Amino acid sequence: MSKSIGIALLGSGIVGEGVLRILDTQSDRFRDRYGIAFDVRHVVVRDPNKKRSFVVDHPVSTDAEKAIDDPSVQVVVELMGGVDRAGALIERALKLGKTVVTANKSLLAARGSELFSLARKHNAAIAFEASCGGGIPIIDALLRGLSANDIRALVGIINGTCNYILTRMTKSGLAYADALKEAQAAGFAEADPTLDVSGRDVAQKLALLAGLAFGSKFAESDMLIEGIDSLDARDIEFARELGYVIKLLAIAERNGKDEISLRVHPTLVHNTDVLAEVSGSFNAISVWGHALGHALFYGRGAGSSPTASAVVSDLISVGIGATKVVFDNLKVFPDTAKPAKLLPRDQIQSRYYLRLTAKDVPGVMARVTDILGKRGISLSAVLQREASEGEFVPVVITTHLAREGAIRQALTELNALEVIQSPTTCLRIIDQPKEFET
Amino acid sequence: MSKSIGIALLGSGIVGEGVLRILDTQSDRFRDRYGIAFDVRHVVVRDPNKKRSFVVDHPVSTDAEKAIDDPSVQVVVELMGGVDRAGALIERALKLGKTVVTANKSLLAARGSELFSLARKHNAAIAFEASCGGGIPIIDALLRGLSANDIRALVGIINGTCNYILTRMTKSGLAYADALKEAQAAGFAEADPTLDVSGRDVAQKLALLAGLAFGSKFAESDMLIEGIDSLDARDIEFARELGYVIKLLAIAERNGKDEISLRVHPTLVHNTDVLAEVSGSFNAISVWGHALGHALFYGRGAGSSPTASAVVSDLISVGIGATKVVFDNLKVFPDTAKPAKLLPRDQIQSRYYLRLTAKDVPGVMARVTDILGKRGISLSAVLQREASEGEFVPVVITTHLAREGAIRQALTELNALEVIQSPTTCLRIIDQPKEFET
Numbered sequence: 102m103s104k105s106i107g108i109a110l111l112g113s114g115i116v117g118e119g120v121l122r123i124l125d126t127q128s129d130r131f132r133d134r135y136g137i138a139f140d141v142r143h144v145v146v147r148d149p150n151k152k153r154s155f156v157v158d159h160p161v162s163t164d165a166e167k168a169i170d171d172p173s174v175q176v177v178v179e180l181m182g183g184v185d186r187a188g189a190l191i192e193r194a195l196k197l198g199k200t201v202v203t204a205n206k207s208l209l210a211a212r213g214s215e216l217f218s219l220a221r222k223h224n225a226a227i228a229f230e231a232s233c234g235g236g237i238p239i240i241d242a243l244l245r246g247l248s249a250n251d252i253r254a255l256v257g258i259i260n261g262t263c264n265y266i267l268t269r270m271t272k273s274g275l276a277y278a279d280a281l282k283e284a285q286a287a288g289f290a291e292a293d294p295t296l297d298v299s300g301r302d303v304a305q306k307l308a309l310l311a312g313l314a315f316g317s318k319f320a321e322s323d324m325l326i327e328g329i330d331s332l333d334a335r336d337i338e339f340a341r342e343l344g345y346v347i348k349l350l351a352i353a354e355r356n357g358k359d360e361i362s363l364r365v366h367p368t369l370v371h372n373t374d375v376l377a378e379v380s381g382s383f384n385a386i387s388v389w390g391h392a393l394g395h396a397l398f399y400g401r402g403a404g405s406s407p408t409a410s411a412v413v414s415d416l417i418s419v420g421i422g423a424t425k426v427v428f429d430n431l432k433v434f435p436d437t438a439k440p441a442k443l444l445p446r447d448q449i450q451s452r453y454y455l456r457l458t459a460k461d462v463p464g465v466m467a468r469v470t471d472i473l474g475k476r477g478i479s480l481s482a483v484l485q486r487e488a489s490e491g492e493f494v495p496v497v498i499t500t501h502l503a504r505e506g507a508i509r510q511a512l513t514e515l516n517a518l519e520v521i522q523s524p525t526t527c528l529r530i531i532d533q534p535k536e537f538e539t
Numbered sequence: 540m541s542k543s544i545g546i547a548l549l550g551s552g553i554v555g556e557g558v559l560r561i562l563d564t565q566s567d568r569f570r571d572r573y574g575i576a577f578d579v580r581h582v583v584v585r586d587p588n589k590k591r592s593f594v595v596d597h598p599v600s601t602d603a604e605k606a607i608d609d610p611s612v613q614v615v616v617e618l619m620g621g622v623d624r625a626g627a628l629i630e631r632a633l634k635l636g637k638t639v640v641t642a643n644k645s646l647l648a649a650r651g652s653e654l655f656s657l658a659r660k661h662n663a664a665i666a667f668e669a670s671c672g673g674g675i676p677i678i679d680a681l682l683r684g685l686s687a688n689d690i691r692a693l694v695g696i697i698n699g700t701c702n703y704i705l706t707r708m709t710k711s712g713l714a715y716a717d718a719l720k721e722a723q724a725a726g727f728a729e730a731d732p733t734l735d736v737s738g739r740d741v742a743q744k745l746a747l748l749a750g751l752a753f754g755s756k757f758a759e760s761d762m763l764i765e766g767i768d769s770l771d772a773r774d775i776e777f778a779r780e781l782g783y784v785i786k787l788l789a790i791a792e793r794n795g796k797d798e799i800s801l802r803v804h805p806t807l808v809h810n811t812d813v814l815a816e817v818s819g820s821f822n823a824i825s826v827w828g829h830a831l832g833h834a835l836f837y838g839r840g841a842g843s844s845p846t847a848s849a850v851v852s853d854l855i856s857v858g859i860g861a862t863k864v865v866f867d868n869l870k871v872f873p874d875t876a877k878p879a880k881l882l883p884r885d886q887i888q889s890r891y892y893l894r895l896t897a898k899d900v901p902g903v904m905a906r907v908t909d910i911l912g913k914r915g916i917s918l919s920a921v922l923q924r925e926a927s928e929g930e931f932v933p934v935v936i937t938t939h940l941a942r943e944g945a946i947r948q949a950l951t952e953l954n955a956l957e958v959i960q961s962p963t964t965c966l967r968i969i970d971q972p973k974e975f976e977t
Contacts, residue, residue: 134754134870236831238684246676249851392848393674396838410830413687421868430859432572
């Protein structure tokens with residue numbers, strides 16, 4: 102005896118086709134193992150004439166409302182992307198008490214609180230494993246497998262496009278623009294890559310992940326966000342010389358006073374750190390729990406099949422009733438979470454990497470270190486190559502822990518010096534936690 | 540409004556104390572986030588006079604039956620270990636319809652089918668996240684987050700004791716006996732380490748993990764099992780020269796004909812493989828799913844807090860009702876899984892590492908390669924140091940893919956040669972799957 106679950110699939114791009122392929126080819130296994138027979142009642146597309154490669158036939162239409170309203174549909178899978186139209190359709194489904202499975206992090210980051218509240222009002226539920234980390238079951242881990250833990254920090258590589266570009270810049274010495282073009286040609290970056298390379302996609306995912314980890318509400322505006330679009334290949338090379346690899350990291354930290362900081366920026370990661378090994382379109386998310394210590398989840402962060410793996414795993418949880426139980430009982434979703442106490446941005450502590458362009462004249466280093474020292478910023482390493490006296494040369498400095506506010510003030514003062522060519526590049530360094538290797 | 544869950548804790552060793560510490564210190568968070576108030580009604584111990592460091596008081600007794608029978612107890616947490624007594628007490632709890640949370644892989648590997656069936660008969664459930672991989676939520680991932688996938692393979696480092704010993708042998712050149720002594724002194728190995736170093740503990744865990752991954756039943760007797768207790772430091776050094784690190788791996792594979800092989804043995808892992816970086820008491824489990832591709836789960840595989848993290852996360856799932864929903868609906872547990880089709884042991888394919896002790900006389904290599912070649916075993920690399928003619932010297936050979944049966948026959952023939960000093964060391968090599976780094 103298997104239970105039939107009627108599905109309306111909104112959007113049949115690469116992830117949608119991946120979902121259908123899994124449902125088509127795995128139906129026997131799903132019936133045997135989970136007692137579920139998925140019945141795709143509607144595939145809603147923009148262009149019904151486009152050739153599609155379904156393994157079995159599915160009814161294709163352009164009428165999303167009709168598909169959602171169909172009484173034989175219990176679950177609406179939203180894979181259209183975008184905020185306005187997708188949001189309106191999800192509202193419609195939730196008001197009918199239907200469960201929504203979505204990969205739409207932009208929508209959830211923008212309107213999560215409202216949509217989760219609407220779901221609760223109508224005894225519906227939202228599942229969103231596919232919204233972060235592709236096929237890595239990180240949302241389920243935060244909701245379930247790590248639930249005993251008071252989570253201290255979450256650090257992740259959660260954008261496959263940026264990681265692909267950075268991997269190519271690092272391994273082949275490409276400039277940013279060339280690596281981007283290559284990523285676009287290989288299908289790893291969109292024609293307009295802004296959402297990815299600006300760090301905003303990562304910020305949206307981080308808002309969701311940190312929300313679940315800390316049981317708090319966050320918005321993109323709570324974060325320090327820097328993308329990879331202004332990253333200079335020279336900094337990747339200097340970082341390498343110093344023993345680091347540059348990765349675009351999402352970092353959420355909670356300090357002893359329960360103050361939370363969220364940031365997204367290119368980060369120098371020590372080359373022995375496991376995050377340094379995460380290449381290409383792979384993602385990895387490290388979580389530090391008070392009981393568990395460090396755990397890491399690694400896998401494909403994007404692409405048709407991996408993201409479809411998350412969508413269909415959600416469908417199975419919906420089918421057996423597990424999604425509803427979790428949705429109804431945990432108070433960590435955007436509508437039930439508590440407001441977060443944010444650490445003021447100036448107070449965020451980090452180690453820093455500075456690349457100054459300094460005139461090679463006597464006394465320059467003394468003036469630079471004086472400006473840093475006055476603000477309590479102490480140097481960890483300095484890298485300066487030989488040059489002819491009087492030339493402008495790159496001087497790379499790494500610091501010990503310092504506050505964002507102090508660094509900002511120091512940078513303003515440094516850039517004002519006549520012996521320094523503005524702007525000074527400022528990146529952050531993350532240290533491997535000590536317990537990592539024991 | 541929070542729901543009260545009455546608990547009887549059987550066993551208060553290091554994991555039991557870790558569980559109480561989490562329950563004691565996190566009670567406010569559990570009430571806020573999950574709406575659950577855990578009420579530890581009984582802590583059953585062997586020696587009631589032993590000093591214990593509970594944060595809050597708990598009633599300690601020696602009467603397990605009374606604790607289980609107490610009507611205010613809904614969940615029995617079994618952390619005693621061992622098979623007979625623990626099994627009898629779990630039976631008692633299940634017959635009363637109580638949920639059991641256990642970390643006892645030996646018991647589940649030996650009697651899982653019977654106990655799961657008993658739980659089903661009495662409308663109870665068994666949760667066992669802590670039985671494999673310490674705090675890593677791998678069981679939950681196999682049950683839920685990866686459920687869309689037809690799983691092809693599972694490869695893991697799932698014994699912290701062995702990994703600690705191998706890490707010390709590799710990084711400090713210690714002999715096995717010395718590394719074991721150090722592990723015992725550091726609390727990473729028991730006074731009688733047999734269960735761990737023989738590979739049996741890994742085999743019991745692999746039976747559970749592969750059972751869930753493939754929806755099949757397995758027993759220890761279905762596996763090829765070799766421990767680390769006869770590993771020679773010289774092989775670690777030769778492996779290093781060839782670019783490999785030796786790890787004790789659990790390997791479950793399913794081939795295109797749905798034949799499954801399960802094995803536990805010291806394995807040469809390429810030094811660029813992420814598994815090579817898993818040091819000390821950490822665990823890591825790689826899973827290959829047909830949709831997801833490769834995913835890896837990494838974290839602390841043993842110890843008080845990490846294992847307690849898994850136990851308490853299970854308690855939370857039990858408390859919100861998620862455990863029961865999964866237990867009732869998935870047909871992958873030992874009592875509902877299908878019998879597995881096993882690949883005959885002789886047919887298992889692997890690459891091999893052989894260390895022969897050969898007399899350095901003309902024609903030896905020809906005889907060795909002839910014996911291997913006759914069975915279709917081709918050489919990948921040979922390592923032989925200069926020596927005086929006529930001496931016995933180590934000759935290390937790595938092969939391309941070969942069958943276990945062919946290697947066994949070749950070894951018998953090689954060891955019978957008068958120019959070879961028996962026994963020849965035979966280890967297996969695992970290759971990084973191609974898709975790993977793309």
